[in-house]
Amino acid sequence: MKLNQLLTTLGSYRRENEGDPDISSIEMDSRQVQPGSLFVCVKGERFDGHQFVEEVQAKGAVALVAERPISADIPVVYVSEARRAMGMLVDTFYGQPTHQLSLIGVTGTNGKTTITHLVRQIQEAANIKTGIVGTMGIKFGQQEISVSNTTPEAPVLQKAFRTMVDYDIQSAVMEVSSHALVQGRVRGLDFDIAVFTNLTQDHLDYHGTMKDYLHAKSLLFSQLGNTYDSERKKVAVINNDDAAAETLKQATAVSILTYGIDQPADVQAQNIKVTAKGTQFDLKTPDGTFSVSMKLVGKFSVYNILAAACVCHLNGINWERMIESIKDIEGVSGRFETVEAGQNFSVIVDYSHTPDSLENALLTIKEFAKGRVITVVGCGGDRDRTKRPLMAEIAVKYSDLAVFTSDNPRTEDPERILEDMVKGLDKGTYTKLTGRREAITYAVNQAADHDVVLIAGKGHETYQIIGTEVLDFDDRVEARQAIKERLADGN
Numbered sequence: 001m002k003l004n005q006l007l008t009t010l011g012s013y014r015r016e017n018e019g020d021p022d023i024s025s026i027e028m029d030s031r032q033v034q035p036g037s038l039f040v041c042v043k044g045e046r047f048d049g050h051q052f053v054e055e056v057q058a059k060g061a062v063a064l065v066a067e068r069p070i071s072a073d074i075p076v077v078y079v080s081e082a083r084r085a086m087g088m089l090v091d092t093f094y095g096q097p098t099h100q101l102s103l104i105g106v107t108g109t110n111g112k113t114t115i116t117h118l119v120r121q122i123q124e125a126a127n128i129k130t131g132i133v134g135t136m137g138i139k140f141g142q143q144e145i146s147v148s149n150t151t152p153e154a155p156v157l158q159k160a161f162r163t164m165v166d167y168d169i170q171s172a173v174m175e176v177s178s179h180a181l182v183q184g185r186v187r188g189l190d191f192d193i194a195v196f197t198n199l200t201q202d203h204l205d206y207h208g209t210m211k212d213y214l215h216a217k218s219l220l221f222s223q224l225g226n227t228y229d230s231e232r233k234k235v236a237v238i239n240n241d242d243a244a245a246e247t248l249k250q251a252t253a254v255s256i257l258t259y260g261i262d263q264p265a266d267v268q269a270q271n272i273k274v275t276a277k278g279t280q281f282d283l284k285t286p287d288g289t290f291s292v293s294m295k296l297v298g299k300f301s302v303y304n305i306l307a308a309a310c311v312c313h314l315n316g317i318n319w320e321r322m323i324e325s326i327k328d329i330e331g332v333s334g335r336f337e338t339v340e341a342g343q344n345f346s347v348i349v350d351y352s353h354t355p356d357s358l359e360n361a362l363l364t365i366k367e368f369a370k371g372r373v374i375t376v377v378g379c380g381g382d383r384d385r386t387k388r389p390l391m392a393e394i395a396v397k398y399s400d401l402a403v404f405t406s407d408n409p410r411t412e413d414p415e416r417i418l419e420d421m422v423k424g425l426d427k428g429t430y431t432k433l434t435g436r437r438e439a440i441t442y443a444v445n446q447a448a449d450h451d452v453v454l455i456a457g458k459g460h461e462t463y464q465i466i467g468t469e470v471l472d473f474d475d476r477v478e479a480r481q482a483i484k485e486r487l488a489d490g491n
């Protein structure tokens with residue numbers, strides 16, 4: 001595509017240097033630039049894209065988008081916000097693929113990955129080819145693309161959606177993180193349905209206050225329907241039980257479908273029964289009440305199913321058909337995943353890395369645990385410090401034995417993270433073992449018949465980040481190994 005044609009997308013801009021080159025790709029990362037690329041200079045917290053102007057020209061970039069004066073021989077387009085302009089440019093460059101997909105965005109503190117997987121499984125069972133974007137990567141058909149962020153930047157997203165459309169994918173369901181909303185990574189995407197799960201404490205290192213965190217989430221809803229594709233009806237799907245529901249309803253101009261358990265809602269779960277093997281409930285909908293049975297456990301899983309059911313209903317799947325496929329749905333990798341290696345106690349690996357998700361996981365376990373509850377948990381480094389004591393307090397409150405350990409310490413001192421966790425606790429109420437392998441082994445060895453060991457925080461992760469090194473580590477593998485060793489020792 002020619003530069004001038006691409007620029008018809010942008011509202012106001014200022015140009016420097018003549019020329020109308022052919023653009024072969026749009027990049028914001030100098031390491032991705034190829035001959036023919038348009039490079040967008042983005043100022044971040046660690047780097048400033050404007051510094052790479054010489055490097056990208058040497059690599060063959062043919063045009064630049066910048067926010068502040070740069071010296072270059074190739075056409076430069078000055079805009080006030082480069083990342084947002086980039087959202088529009090890549091949308092045009094890839095031929096507006098999201099106008100050809102039913103695009104669902106899921107935001108909220110917890111449940112995004114789970115809901116996106118549930119939607120994909122239910123839609124695929126109803127023959128709606130569905131792509132997915134989120135913490136576990138980008139997947140559609142047999143294709144898999146790994147990503148380094150839950151919500152990638154616009155060039156990665158638009159390229160993936162273009163490929164999905166070319167593969168005849170009809171719908172895409174994606175996680176939209178609050179970081180992505182603030183940074184405008186999803187600018188230019190034409191969402192049809194926006195889902196809100198819940199808002200509880202996380203990421204205050206980035207957002208500062210819960211008010212600003214909520215504002216970030218609300219951007220998905222205020223931007224819904226702002227795109228010029230007016231053919232599809234836009235809908236906001238909102239959890240009515242969450243305190244943030246009203247704010248989000250006010251943030252959007254499109255129709256609203258609510259779901260919930262405790263408060264009246266358009267789609268509501270009633271008479272919930274949770275066992276270790278699954279959950280049953282009555283699903284009240286505008287079209288009648290249906291009984292649902294699923295393998296997923298816990299009240300939080302009911303919320304996730306409700307959100308997914310609302311989306312699938314809006315996409316034309318009838319309730320009966322949906323409920324039939326919900327029956328067979330297996331959980332998502334690393335979310336309440338049980339590890340079985342012949343032991344007489346339960347081991348559950350879960351991705352709870354926030355106070356609320358840890359509390360939900362433990363409350364669910366307490367509903368069915370016949371023995372003691374043993375929890376292994378840590379907190380990630382270079383992330384919200386204020387959630388650490390809260391998570392530790394919850395672990396102690398709901399467990400018979402709390403073992404504190406490292407999560408991904410990243411560039412922080414693991415001992416400092418552990419100090420942050422335990423600072424409000426009495427000594428003797430917990431055990432501290434910095435090495436995660438040692439902590440898992442210890443917990444497994446302490447378990448008696450019918451006890452439940454919860455290993456929280458890392459779920460599906462197959463690595464541990466210590467310093468800047470990414471080491472192989474998988475809680476499920478470690479737990480299995482510890483159980484085998486214990487059984488081999490005859491204990």
Ligand SMILES: CC(=O)N[C@H]1[C@@H](OP(=O)(O)OP(=O)(O)OC[C@H]2O[C@@H](n3ccc(=O)[nH]c3=O)[C@H](O)[C@@H]2O)O[C@H](CO)[C@@H](O)[C@@H]1O[C@H](C)C(=O)N[C@@H](C)C(=O)N[C@H](CCC(=O)O)C(=O)O
Nearest residue numbers: 028029030042043044045046047048049149150151177179
């Ligand atoms: C706080 C945050 O969100 N940071 C993200 C953000 O960083 P930033 O804006 O500071 O950018 P930067 O790294 O300083 O780089 C500035 C510019 O220079 C460019 N650059 C940089 C280096 C270079 O050699 N060449 C080059 O061109 C970069 O491509 C970028 O355009 O943009 C970068 C480029 O996309 C991201 O890698 C980075 O994610 C960091 C690694 C991160 O940890 N983000 C986490 C907190 C995050 O976003 N998490 C959410 C999920 C949270 C949840 O679900 O709970 C997510 O969506 O993943």
Ligand SMILES: Nc1ncnc2c1ncn2[C@@H]1O[C@H](COP(=O)(O)OP(=O)(O)OP(=O)(O)O)[C@@H](O)[C@H]1O
Nearest residue numbers: 109110111112113114135300303335350351352357
């Ligand atoms: N609806 C929910 N409400 C509260 N907690 C939940 C809910 N769904 C899942 N959880 C808990 O949160 C953990 C993470 O779930 P999931 O990966 O689906 O969330 P996420 O929003 O994608 O997280 P991330 O921000 O890391 O991408 C699960 O392991 C579970 O303990």
Ligand SMILES: N[C@H](CCC[C@H](N)C(=O)O)C(=O)O
Nearest residue numbers: 353379380383407408457458
């Ligand atoms: N999306 C979350 C994942 C946290 C997972 C946890 N294991 C950690 O490393 O803190 C984040 O980047 O904050």
Ligand SMILES: [Mg+2]
Nearest residue numbers: 112113135175
């Ligand atoms: Mg996720």
